[in-house]
Amino acid sequence: MNPRVIGAIAIGGVVALLLCLLAVPMMVFGGSSMLFSGGGAGGCVAGSSGTVSQPGVSSAAANSIPANYLTWYRKVGQQYGVPWTVLAGIGKVESDHGRTTLPGVTSGANAFGAAGPMQIGIEGAAGNQWSALATVEDGKPPASVYDPADAIAGAAKYLIAHGVQTNVQSAIFAYNHLDSYVTAVLGWASTYASGGFTVSATSPNSASSATSAACIGTGTLDSLITPNxxxxxxxxxxxxxxxxxxxxxxxxxxxxxxxxxxxxxxxxxxxxxxxxxxxxxxxxxxxxxxxxxxxxxxxxxxxxxxxxxxxxxxxxxxxxxxxxxxxxxxxxxxxxxxxxxxxxxxxxxxxxxxxxxxxxxxxxxxxxx
Incomplete structure (x- = not known):
């Protein structure tokens, strides 16, 4: 969606290692997780919780997802029919799920005009993508590119418009026109889908942190685990x-x-x-x-x-x-x-x-x- 590559470069070494484990060129979701899997987590994760272990997860902090972001990735993924792991992969590469202090994540825009945790264009070289994608996902108008729920829904709409349900790689490439970006996002998506993450406390930069405790929509997605x-x-x-x-x-x-x-x-x-x-x-x-x-x-x-x-x-x-x-x-x-x-x-x-x-x-x- 915009030409900057800061996130992709930052995790390039990690992704290269992850890709050595992949068995097919598209998204390889190991273990018993499926495309829409919730990673095996049952029940709710309150926004004020500490780290909650998932089956087979890594304890590395880099692999954690804030509870409120995980809730919205899953809910939006179910709502739009977009793999939640792909949304989470984009959120990781773009802003470390809202935790980075780089410009444009919590206010303003970066040098290319991208803003919010999903780095959606609002001006400049990135163009004003948000005007067509703005969504009040958490029921708290107005729609804000800095609100995780709204931004994740906007990203899902962008991926849908670019054919994610027929060609995942092409849709991710449309989001940011770099092969290294596609590699990075799919690497993290694979990690998350195989349960390779922990659930951390709510992101301090979140505009909708209180909503995460409501456990919106996670039950259905958590049940979508392959039987064997x-x-x-x-x-x-x-x-x-x-x-x-x-x-x-x-x-x-x-x-x-x-x-x-x-x-x-x-x-x-x-x-x-x-x-x-x-x-x-x-x-x-x-x-x-x-x-x-x-x-x-x-x-x-x-x-x-x-x-x-x-x-x-x-x-x-x-x-x-x-x-x-x-x-x-x-x-x-x-x-x-x-x-x-x-x-x-x-x-x-x-x-x-x-x-x-x-x-x-x-x-x-x-x-x-």
């Missing part, structure tokens, strides 16, 4: 394909059709499923709509199918969202299903299936008890 490590691998594989083209009959690595994508995603986890959506629906264990979990397959009649032999399938990632290879001309993307506003063919769900529940599969210690 195999499903985490499946979702990681599918995420890595975002933005690739649809190809009828395609099974990768450069293009996929709907059933080819989910088949190869499960194959990446060592689980074999049928090739076509019709056979997947017919042969895999079904699950009721009320028991759907990340990693389940969601089926639709599709242009070439029927409710008894559905012609389209997607991979559920939580909160009525899925990763899918939709049709020719549409890149692999994240979509909303089962809603009257869903795109054609996606509003009526035929049903759900759970590949990892096939009889005879041994998931070892990765299965949830």
């Amino acid at each position: 490590a195999a499903v985490a691998t499946v979702i990681n594989f599918a995420q890595a394909q975002l933005g690739k083209p649809y190809l009828w009959g395609g099974t990768g690595p450069d293009a996929f059709d709907c059933s080819g994508l989910v088949m190869m995603a499960y194959r990446a986890a060592g689980i074999n499923i049928p090739r076509t959506s019709e056979d997947q629906w017919a042969q895999l264990p079904h699950v009721p709509a009320g028991n759907v979990e990340p990693g389940d397959l969601v089926f639709f009649a599709g242009a070439d199918g029927t409710p008894t032999s559905p012609g389209h399938v997607g991979l559920v990632i939580g909160h009525d969202k899925m990763i899918e290879a939709y049709a020719t001309g549409f890149p692999i993307r994240i979509s909303t299903f089962g809603s009257p506003t869903s795109q054609p063919g996606l509003s009526q769900v035929v049903g759900f299936a759970r590949p990892w529940a096939q009889p005879g599969l041994n998931l070892g210690n990765s299965a949830r008890g």
Whole structure:
């Protein structure tokens, strides 16, 4: 969104180390966390709390996220369908979640005209981006670029406008036109998604610190954890394909059709499923709509199918969202299903299936008890 690179340069060494651990070129969210995961934290984190350990977290201060920022990253991520870890990665690189003392974070603007904890342009070389993104997220008008809640919502809107649901890297590059910036943000996003952070006390520079104790919206996101490590691998594989083209009959690595994508995603986890959506629906264990979990397959009649032999399938990632290879001309993307506003063919769900529940599969210690 603006040309300065102070944050990216400052953490370049750390990011370089993190990238050595990545297994795919897109966002690799290790452990059992998924795209919208809350890192395993249950319940609320009050703004006045001290450090609260998460499963598998690092104790390094550099990896902490202030409680109020974590609350808003999660809430806004759920609200807009943007991975909260990407929002947190941007917040880390731009202002260390509002904790840096650099110009423009709590007042005024930096030398390029960017302001607030998410460093959104308000003037100068950065342009006045805020006028189109201003959002009263915390219910306390007027919208302020210096308010963490408002700024995080503005950043989410910017990422949505630049296609984050189909190409995460491209959207981050649009935010700041530097490859090193994209690398930095994805490095921190990967760390946060794998639970590599602690929750620190509310940021002293926050304009909405009192709101963090309300625990707004964290419960739903905290529940969006993959049921086992195999499903985490499946979702990681599918995420890595975002933005690739649809190809009828395609099974990768450069293009996929709907059933080819989910088949190869499960194959990446060592689980074999049928090739076509019709056979997947017919042969895999079904699950009721009320028991759907990340990693389940969601089926639709599709242009070439029927409710008894559905012609389209997607991979559920939580909160009525899925990763899918939709049709020719549409890149692999994240979509909303089962809603009257869903795109054609996606509003009526035929049903759900759970590949990892096939009889005879041994998931070892990765299965949830």
